[in-house]
Amino acid sequence: MASSRHPLPIPEVGDRLRAQFGEDVSDAQDQHGHAVVTVTVERYRELITMLRDDPAFGCDYFEFLTAVDLPESNALDVIVHLHSTSIGSNVRVKVRLPRDTPRIPTISDLYAGANWQEREAWELFGVVFEGHPHLVKLVLPEPFEGNPLRKDFVLMSREAKVWPGEVEGEEVEEE
């Protein structure tokens, strides 16, 4: 068992995915020992299926799905982290979506654990997961309006009272 716990080297993860998906997938970047690839939304499901079913990756464990709001580039990234309990590989898949109409196919039929995480990303970021069996609010109360984790969401308390602390990054600029 111990001898089989050798994940693919990160450049090889990129090479194997490149061989299958060509220009639709980026090279694998090394981020703290995890392979990070960016894929187009059209081939996202195909890539996730390959990571799950190909024994070279063996990603049998779904870690998390989340989103990142990027107003500067008018984009929204959906991030999926997959892990292999047998060979120990970690692959993070990013999909860049347009910020106004973020639509992406669901993977809740591939990984059951993605069901609630997609609901959460839907209510907090407004990402629509096409084909999701039950896309309703999970953690927010039913009357809640808006997507609170989007950066342009207005916090009423901060309208009344300005954030008294330092803005992120300001300390770095002073040095």
Next chain:
Amino acid sequence: MAVIEKVPVPRPMKFILNWGRRYSLWVMNFGLACCAIEFIAVSDPKHDFIRLGVIPFAHGPRQADLLVVAGTVTDKMAPALKRVYEQMPDPKYVISFGSCSNCGGPYWDSYSVTKGVDQFIPVDVYVPGCPPRPEALLHGIIRLQEKIAKEDIGEKWSGQLSTPSANP
């Protein structure tokens, strides 16, 4: 109309009723966050609020006299807390334990946290701190008992004290 609303309650009777009430507070712990751990510390043998007559833990809200809201109440949780409060029989008392349930605390600008439980249930004693030390809750319980000792049962039953003032 009950007799108690027409005739002033004799002082010895009032004293005995309030004395009994203040030293048998069956407590309902509405623990939602780290403050709940401090609450549990108060119930352990080191701090031990049973010596003040606070009895842990009521089997349910229908058997409880004192509700301790310990932790961060969200707008989604608020209806459940309101329901627990309404299930408790009168006379009932509420201690708001910790900054979160007092006013939102560190989540003052959050989109989901209720900025103070006193928006929807009447609070008798506020215990500040993030989280407060167990001794702070013991102090809060003593302040509540002082408040109960001053209560007039006639006023309470006639509904004039249905929303008790926050200041002891």
